């Protein structure tokens with residue numbers, strides 16, 4: 001039934017069999033830079049590649065500060081902690097995301113609250129956020145904090161996700177956050193190279209985080225980054241992720257409970273090499289999306305295009321079916337015939353550990369869960385940009 005789609009995808013990826021969802025590529029100076037780390041013995045978190053990778057990321061995203069972290073989950077946990085999230089606080093996020101978003105909230109000892117997503121962006125819906133806040137919280141002028149009316153807990157952060165690299169309506173979300181004095185930490189784990197209104201995702205709120213996991217647009221094997229324009233925030237992140245060590249040439253004094261969460265020089269060396277040809281990767285991925293878009297126009301399957309005012313990295317391309325049955329038939333046929341496809345994540349509010357979390361109506365997330373499928377989206381060697 002879906003033979004045309006399978007043939008098209010295989011052809012797109014030069015006849016590969018199987019075609020996997022998102023394979024990493026190493027086309028530049030990766031090996032040379034790793035060897036340099038070993039030859040110079042700078043293998044741990046002190047080293048020129050960590051600094052270089054941070055500088056390159058800050059420049060690319062036009063952030064004032066970028067701090068390299070061991071992975072995206074840890075980056076989000078630290079960004080939340082530094083923004084002021086404390087145990088038993090509540091953090092608003094979306095049910096449609098990778099589990100790491102919600103785990104990072106839990107790692108802070110905080111409780112996730114789910115508000116619905118927008119069907120066009122698949123990221124947090126500003127309307128649903130506003131609606132939930134208007135019915136469930138009160139703003140206290142004395143403490144300048146927002147409290148949940150039913151639990152009495154402080155709502156201390158909002159974490160929208162730029163799902164699959166598609167920018168969400170982040171400017172409106174930040175405006176709502178400002179109204180309630182709730183900081184926004186952007187989960188831009190998937191959206192390096194994605195812009196909203198010509199501004200890089202992750203740079204609208206107090207901070208953003210990026211992931212360099214093996215399946216992302218560029219990878220360091222595993223790794224993360226926190227980006228921010230706030231100097232104090234950046235200093236604090238750097239301090240507590242390097243065991244909160246007070247700088248001194250020989251004394252070992254630590255002034256709070258810190259973390260060993262910094263990225264190593266070897267890891268950053270891969271990141272620097274990948275960043276050197278990141279533009280080529282993005283144009284390759286955007287070309288793939290264009291070809292998919294043209295192809296699916298001739299079918300009864302909807303290809304998800306970047307939302308208005310945004311430029312997506314098209315990290316994972318996404319298609320939508322009329323209903324769950326069609327989606328399941330497609331998943332079965334493609335995965336049995338050498339084309340790796342996968343449904344969207346099981347919604348977070350359905351997972352055992354998060355099923356009792358407070359939530360608004362989640363109709364859009366449910367609608368998307370039943371219909372969306374991710375299709376192969378990695379770098380294509382067959383395209384020369």
Ligand SMILES: Cc1ncc(COP(=O)(O)O)c(C=O)c1O
Pocket residue numbers: 071072073074076097098100101161187189190210211212213222223224
């Ligand atoms: C939306 C989202 N948030 C957070 C993460 C966590 O990143 P990492 O795997 O680097 O810990 C990922 C990816 O893996 C992600 O897709």
